[in-house]
Amino acid sequence: MLFGGFAEAAGGNNCDPGKEWVVELAGDAVPAMRAVFNIMHGQSRGLMAVDVDSNTFISRLYDIVVVADKYDCISSLRPYAASWVQSLKAENKDEQALLRLSWIFYQLGHKSKYEDVVTRLIKDVADTKTGNPVADLDLPAVLPPHLLESLHAVRERMLRQLLDPISFSVTALITGERTTSTGCSRDDKLAAQCESYMLGKALRELHKKNLYPVPTAKDMTLSLTALDAVITELAAACSGPRFLDYHGTCRAFKPPLRTFGVEWGCRNLKRTTYATEYKYTVDVSELRHITTQAGRTGVDIFGPAELLASHKAPFFGAS
Numbered sequence: 001m002l003f004g005g006f007a008e009a010a011g012g013n014n015c016d017p018g019k020e021w022v023v024e025l026a027g028d029a030v031p032a033m034r035a036v037f038n039i040m041h042g043q044s045r046g047l048m049a050v051d052v053d054s055n056t057f058i059s060r061l062y063d064i065v066v067v068a069d070k071y072d073c074i075s076s077l078r079p080y081a082a083s084w085v086q087s088l089k090a091e092n093k094d095e096q097a098l099l100r101l102s103w104i105f106y107q108l109g110h111k112s113k114y115e116d117v118v119t120r121l122i123k124d125v126a127d128t129k130t131g132n133p134v135a136d137l138d139l140p141a142v143l144p145p146h147l148l149e150s151l152h153a154v155r156e157r158m159l160r161q162l163l164d165p166i167s168f169s170v171t172a173l174i175t176g177e178r179t180t181s182t183g184c185s186r187d188d189k190l191a192a193q194c195e196s197y198m199l200g201k202a203l204r205e206l207h208k209k210n211l212y213p214v215p216t217a218k219d220m221t222l223s224l225t226a227l228d229a230v231i232t233e234l235a236a237a238c239s240g241p242r243f244l245d246y247h248g249t250c251r252a253f254k255p256p257l258r259t260f261g262v263e264w265g266c267r268n269l270k271r272t273t274y275a276t277e278y279k280y281t282v283d284v285s286e287l288r289h290i291t292t293q294a295g296r297t298g299v300d301i302f303g304p305a306e307l308l309a310s311h312k313a314p315f316f317g318a319s
């Protein structure tokens with residue numbers, strides 16, 4: 001960085017041999033810069049074992065990766081990247097930590113952990129923050145390209161996939177127009193009575209859960225996971241009347257799809273529909289970037305567990 005094409009490099013105003021050369025690192029986190037310099041210069045005396053689940057660790061590692069990317073020296077993290085990545089997990093993290101982890105895994109090149117983090121961001125975080133430009137101000141400054149936009153778009157589409165059938169079912173019960181998947185499943189003289197019963201029950205349950213009138217996807221404040229749980233309860237609660245023969249199994253609503261599902265969108269682009277077990281998969285450009293980064297950092301080969309399983313050790317082999 002000090003001799004390359006960076007603003008801080010020796011050159012231009014910095015090249016006067018008689019002058020003291022002061023490098024301005026405005027905006028760079030000082031502890032992160034210090035850590036990167038220590039790594040680059042082989043200074044390991046400050047190394048200690050820290051709690052990998054603490055937000056402090058994630059935040060400091062995020063800063064280091066931001067600095068290493070900014071000055072194009074991700075490869076210098078190679079001795080540590082694999083053990084950092086192996087110890088980090090997406091479970092039980094808040095939105096801020098997940099966003100920072102997305103950048104860490106994206107830049108250090110770990111595909112499956114990046115996918116885990118994005119899956120959690122899509123499903124477990126409500127869209128109130130990332131969908132709101134004002135609230136976005138306290139989000140991490142650097143993130144994978146287009147991540148926030150794509151989180152917002154996918155969440156909104158999947159929320160619609162969960163909310164639309166609820167609206168359709170209520171409308172069908174109000175108008176008496178049968179749907180193929182929900183409503184009264186019988187065609188006997190008790191069907192109208194069954195539907196009236198289910199309509200009353202559905203409205204009462206939706207009101208209890210603050211879902212009536214059914215909100216639009218844009219107004220939804222629950223995460224996909226939370227909404228899934230609510231609709232699952234609704235589907236179980238809003239059945240036909242047991243006191244009418246054969247109508248006890250009629251249902252006002254269906255529970256969400258449980259397993260992975262895909263739909264075919266315009267131009268035959270495959271789009272994933274919401275399912276409880278939905279898992280995000282990287283697109284072609286993300287995969288290309290992550291694969292390149294993995295080659296630089298060795299995250300796939302130098303993790304303590306991988307080394308132990310393969311009976312190998314990091315060493316300077318013949319090139």
Ligand SMILES: [Zn+2]
Pocket residue numbers: 183184185186191194195240246247250
């Ligand atoms: Zn019925």
